[in-house]
Amino acid sequence: MGTKEYINSGLFKKDVPNLEDVVVIEGVAHFMQERERESNMDMEGISHRMVSVNGINMHLAEKGDGPIVLLLHGFPELWYSWRHQINGLAAHGFRAVAPDMRGYGATDAPAAASSYTVFHIVGDLVALIDTLGQDQVYVVGHDWGAYMAWHLGLFRADKVKGLVALSVAFMPRNPAMKILDFLRTLYGDDYYMCRFQEAGAAEADFAHTGTAVALKKILTLREPGPVIVPKGRSADWHNKPLTLPNWLSEDDIRYYAENFDKTGFTGGFNYYRNVDVNWELTAPWTGAKVTVAAKFIVGELDLTYDSMGIRDYINSGQFKKDVPFLEDAVVMEGAAHFIQQEKPDEITAHILDFIQKH
Helix, strand or coil: CCHHHHHHCCHHHHHCCCCCCCCCCCCCCCCCHHHHHHHHHHCCCCEEEEEEECCEEEEEEEECCCCEEEEECCCCCCHHHHHHHHHHHHHCCCEEEEECCCCCCCCCCCCCHHHCCHHHHHHHHHHHHHHCCCCCEEEEEECHHHHHHHHHHHHCHHHEEEEEEECCCCCCCCCCCCHHHHHHHHHCCCEHHHHCCCCCHHHHHHHHHCHHHHHHHHHCCCCCCCCECCCCCCCCCCCCCCCCCCCCCHHHHHHHHHHHHHHCCHHHHHHHCCHHHHHHHCHHHCCCCCCCCEEEEEECCCCCCCCCCHHHHHHCCHHHHHCCCEEEEEEECCCCCCHHHHCHHHHHHHHHHHHCCC
16 A cells, blocks of 8 residues: 555554644655755855945845846845845856845835836946946846846946846837826736735735735746736735745745835835836837847746737847847746746856856
């Protein structure tokens, strides 16, 4: 009799009469404890400090010596999202620098939503590059970090040696329609970016759901296409069982949750609350191209890939026209949105392959 049959037949319960529960964790193999052990090892050798940039105090996580690779996270993340890449880059002769972005973690979070425009964030990055004593750096961004990386390349190409963007492609400004009008036309008011607009509403939803549960729902999302969330449920990105995949441990969730319990999510929401303001501010760059060397990577199950016409934009060749020095657009089979955590070795290899050429 095999183990599964022994358990399912009830004989296990007979042999252990006070057995209260048998839990089978979906998608997890034998060495479950390895996830926690690897998470702890990922933190080793990473130094932390605060720097003053653009009127705020910014927290940096750093490791390695050599050319600087700036790693920019998105929502709802922290420097910690790059823990694997920090080690991988440092091991190959680079200095990895991962900030908590404005509004996140130990970095200052100005109270006013108006302090989170693309000009503020790119201003933070330019000041950070100067503070690090560099004329140029490599820049890698994911999600909102990718958006800001593209705009750093658009506004200040002189600061960027090369750019790797994960999940979020560069999208040229459409002068005919504001972003929120465009999103509501496509998906209605229940699209998650629209739901995040009302000050305090999304915060209340996330508080009701609970920080750790909300993070699990977002980080484990694997459904391509637009995220639709009814009013009052903006943290409910999916209703599937909250089983953690093998790339995400309870220790990881705990680290994120402890930080967001301290800061709340308002800083992150404020990026979304400026999408129309950014549309207005970037009017002078209508029709402008990003002229730095670049690489783009997205998971085939990423919510961004099948939203807002991105797949067609990439495949039609228009993306390449808007980013003329784009060297590659990689679609990773079976990967979802949080790709640098889900596929850490592959993403590190892609980054190294690109920056070692430049």
